Amino acid sequence: MSQGMPTNLGNGHIETLLPYLLRPVKQQDYQRQRIDTPDGDFLDLDWVKRGQKKLLIISHGLESSSRAQYVQGMADLFKQNGFDVLAWNYRSCSGEMNRTARYYHSGASDDLDVVVAHALKNNDYDSVSLIGFSLGGNLTLKYAGEKAEGLDPRIQSICVFSTPCYLKTASHQLATGFNRIYTQTFVKSLRQKVVDKHALLSRQGFDLSRLNELRTLPDFDDQFTGPLHGFKDSDDYYEQCSSRYFIKDIKRPTLIVNAANDPFLSKECYPYDEVAASQTVSLEVPKYGGHVGFFKFGMGNVMWSEARALSFIRTA
Structure with missing residues (x-):
């Protein structure tokens, strides 16, 4: 699938809102699973299981969920290309309020760790890839940097989009x-x-x-x-x-994609220096795409970001 670059729709706000408002997305036939956290709370996991040996774990953005069109679009493309998919919901985001006073935040990597450990405990998967959007991108990078060499060896690649690294x-x-x-x-x-x-x-x-x-x-x-x-x-x-401080410790092939016209991101969110000093992390800054938009003409109902993630993960 040729990727090229996202289409210029006029400005970053249009490129952010158009896919969100107008994109028809296939509703995934999720299988929901509730798991307990060590502090007595719960997380709701939405699975797309096809008995594959490769798993994609998706982390959504602020006040979003596994039902977001950008999550379901990514899940659908990877499902069609030989992956099981796990789209998890942060505390308070699954449609039912969580039990404890805490909810979630941009650095709640402890919850992602619980999700990853649960997904891998039965040895069903030979390889795992992580994708994060916006807040979920920051959380994913922080998690990978914290784990560093201790990251489960089955986690083989990481891809994040529209990430507020600062x-x-x-x-x-x-x-x-x-x-x-x-x-x-x-x-x-x-x-x-x-x-x-x-x-x-x-x-x-x-x-x-x-x-x-x-x-x-x-x-x-x-x-x-x-x-x-x-x-x-x-x-x-x-x-x-802020994930920019954790990039130096990431040991797996990682791609950060932040559009140059992303209206949510400040200049400090483009970690050029941190990536230049890393042997495993790369940064792409397409001119267009907005925030979690990345529409491209000629790709049907597939977003440019979805095709880019699949290409990167296939070759990482």
Whole structure:
């Protein structure tokens, strides 16, 4: 499948929104499995099983799920090309609220570790590839860097798209210009989760009285995401969880694809220096694609990102 480059649709916002709003996607016949976490919570895993020996594990973006069109599109292409697929849902993202006060965040690699360990425990797969989108890309890179040489040898390749490799400036960029429209949607959804968890959070000392005054991701992360997950504040959370700091330790073939016109990403999210110093990680910056868009004319209903991921993983 020839990839070329994503199509120029005019600007990064159009290239972000058009596939999201207009792309018809085949609904995957997921088999849901619920697994327990060590802290008494649960994760919902959605499988596409065909008895293959190769597995793809997909990590979705902020306030998304395994049902997102970009997740299902990727799952469908890999299913057609000899892979089983596991699209996991972060805590609070599967359609049912999780049990504990914590939910998920950009650096919650402990949950990805639980998912990977579960997928591999029965030795059903000879090889595993990881794909992450946006927040899921950051989480995936952090996980691979933390594990370094200790990453399970069956994990043979990693591919991430639209990854905010430096969380602080990316989160602040989302609070500017047209990006405020996206931010409103994200923060509204996150605030509702706080409301749904009000009893748990109140018992832990969180003040919900000014919840509706939080308008940006840095505001929300400063009041909730950071402190709830063991960080001092939003800056501490961003600094400890930004994947750019973990790239140097990744030991498996890894591809980072961030479009040059991605409206969500600040210039610090393009880790040129970190990749230049790595023997295993490469960075591609196509001129077009937006944020998790990557539409290309002439490829039918397959996104450029899906074809690029399949090509990379096949040859890694």
